Amino acid sequence: MTLQYRAAVLHAAQTPLSIETVAAASLKPTDVLVRIRAAGLCHTDLEVIEGSLRYPLPIVLGHEAAGVVEQIGPAARGVRVGDHVVLSWNPHCGHCFYCDRDTPILCEESLGKGPQALSFDGESRAMLADNRALQQLMFLGSFGEYCIVSDQQAIPVPKEIPFDRACLIGCGVMTGVGAALNLGAIAHGDSVMVIGCGAVGLAAVQGARLAGAGAIIAVDLDPAKLALAARMGATRGVNASTDDVVAAGRRDTGGRGVDVVIESAGSASAFRSTTEAVRPGGQVIWLGKIDVNKDVSFRWGSLMQEKRIRRVSYGNARPRRDFPLLARAYLDGTLMLDELISRRIKLDEINDGFAALKRGETIRSVITFD
Numbered sequence: 001m002t003l004q005y006r007a008a009v010l011h012a013a014q015t016p017l018s019i020e021t022v023a024a025a026s027l028k029p030t031d032v033l034v035r036i037r038a039a040g041l042c043h044t045d046l047e048v049i050e051g052s053l054r055y056p057l058p059i060v061l062g063h064e065a066a067g068v069v070e071q072i073g074p075a076a077r078g079v080r081v082g083d084h085v086v087l088s089w090n091p092h093c094g095h096c097f098y099c100d101r102d103t104p105i106l107c108e109e110s111l112g113k114g115p116q117a118l119s120f121d122g123e124s125r126a127m128l129a130d131n132r133a134l135q136q137l138m139f140l141g142s143f144g145e146y147c148i149v150s151d152q153q154a155i156p157v158p159k160e161i162p163f164d165r166a167c168l169i170g171c172g173v174m175t176g177v178g179a180a181l182n183l184g185a186i187a188h189g190d191s192v193m194v195i196g197c198g199a200v201g202l203a204a205v206q207g208a209r210l211a212g213a214g215a216i217i218a219v220d221l222d223p224a225k226l227a228l229a230a231r232m233g234a235t236r237g238v239n240a241s242t243d244d245v246v247a248a249g250r251r252d253t254g255g256r257g258v259d260v261v262i263e264s265a266g267s268a269s270a271f272r273s274t275t276e277a278v279r280p281g282g283q284v285i286w287l288g289k290i291d292v293n294k295d296v297s298f299r300w301g302s303l304m305q306e307k308r309i310r311r312v313s314y315g316n317a318r319p320r321r322d323f324p325l326l327a328r329a330y331l332d333g334t335l336m337l338d339e340l341i342s343r344r345i346k347l348d349e350i351n352d353g354f355a356a357l358k359r360g361e362t363i364r365s366v367i368t369f370d
């Protein structure tokens with residue numbers, strides 16, 4: 001019998017998501033059926049709703065989720081029925097040019113198929129009531145009661161971590177903590193600046209703390225977000241609407257500039273500040289996004305002096321290694337996740353949730369499913 005479930009479907013850009021009953025496809029051999037228990041609302045979903053990021057429609061959005069494995073295909077490996085899992089949006093082939101060079105985020109198959117918005121094998125795993133195939137964002141589509149994923153996307157985590165917190169690990173927290181821990185090469189006592197204190201930035205602040213950074217300078221326009229950053233490990237808050245970001249960085253570093261600058265604001269002015277604030281020989285990590293057709297300008301002199309600049313997605317994630325570690329860090333009390341959740345909502349409230357995200361009122365709204 002076909003499994004039917006409720007999901008939020010986007011039929012056209014700049015229209016509300018519609019909550020409707022959809023049907024799951026039957027499981028392929030390496031598929032995993034996950035009953036979704038919590039799903040976070042991320043900016044990337046909002047970009048698709050607004051039409052600045054284009055995918056074929058109709059589509060089920062959602063790519064930051066946690067749930068319980070309800071069924072597995074006969075060839076699915078690394079996961080069992082009953083496991084609590086966080087979903088990864090980076091399936092990869094394991095044998096292309098980039099996979100061979102240990103950069104699964106650039107996997108040719110993954111990047112090639114991503115724009116089709118289907119499962120990793122190029123087929124859809126969900127249908128509308130009239131049998132039309134549904135697209136799925138980032139090989140997932142987790143704004144629904146169920147989601148069928150490939151076995152490499154279902155990452156078991158300890159059962160003690162609540163689903164609403166676990167789901168955050170699947171995108172925002174992995175991206176921010178991973179930037180600091182996996183990529184930043186932050187040495188004990190290094191100075192770190194994080195520009196933009198949304199979910200990703202607050203995770204980066206915590207990654208810097210976990211890496212043993214000395215000064216951690218948090219930058220935002222919102223005093224409430226700066227207060228949260230202070231609780232998570234920032235040693236100084238800089239309000240970019242009133243303070244000079246570059247001067248603030250120099251103040252804490254003997255005038256040299258900051259060792260590692262992590263950008264998670266997604267604005268042209270933030271990108272520009274990063275190269276000004278970093279010290280000679282220092283590192284800049286860009287996490288944020290702006291419209292891909294827009295220009296960003298830099299003062300040429302700010303790019304000189306051996307500065308290393310890198311744009312990164314997903315914090316160099318190795319989900320099977322990193323997701324359980326991050327869940328364990330939460331359970332040990334070293335990674336704060338409770339504070340990232342501004343609202344818990346039901347699936348029917350998803351449009352209000354995105355409106356609040358757009359207004360900058362929330363760090364994360366999380367949909368919880370009973």
Ligand SMILES: [Zn+2]
Pocket residue numbers: 042043044045063064171172
């Ligand atoms: Zn995301």
Ligand SMILES: [Zn+2]
Pocket residue numbers: 092093094095096097098099106107108109110
């Ligand atoms: Zn590959």
